[in-house]
Amino acid sequence: MAFTSNNGRTQSSLSDINITPLVDVVLVLLVIFMLTAPVLQSGIQVKVPQTKTVHEVTQPRMVLTITKSQEVYLGDKPVNLADLPTLLRKPGEDPATEVIYLRADERVPFGAFASVMDAVKQAGISNISIVTQPIQNSPATNAQ
Known part of the structure; x- marks a missing residue:
């Protein structure tokens, strides 16, 4: 998707997904489950x-x-x-x-x-x- 700025130049938007926050959340959840799994045994x-x-x-x-x-x-x-x-x-x-x-x-x-x-x-x-x-x-x- 492209758009024109105030000075007449055409710019395109960034369509990349930043997965760093997703990886951070997944790693935190993984650590939480690893710590709580032994407690849930019984x-x-x-x-x-x-x-x-x-x-x-x-x-x-x-x-x-x-x-x-x-x-x-x-x-x-x-x-x-x-x-x-x-x-x-x-x-x-x-x-x-x-x-x-x-x-x-x-x-x-x-x-x-x-x-x-x-x-x-x-x-x-x-x-x-x-x-x-x-x-x-x-x-x-x-x-x-």
Whole structure:
């Protein structure tokens, strides 16, 4: 598209799209999604105990969660403790080869924890990994 200026000269307009702002916005969104993706893995908030030895596992497994109010979740769905053994049994699979991760809030009473462990054992699953997080070393604890 061309137009004439006040002094009689013909000029054309710039029809190029400046993609720099678009790239900036896309990169910011990418960083935001990269930071929030690990947080969105499990919508159930529990404060797992801290231990010195923690092994990272990358294989997807069944996760059983016990909240501080002693609610039990299989994945992200609430379950009744009495129904848990039947929910954990998979037809056609040997329960002895199944692995389950147990995330329990550190404030859960041992009785509730033992009840959930018993329900898992009733399903025939004996390989239970308890989820913990590494101890955070702070400068105050190093000074002692």
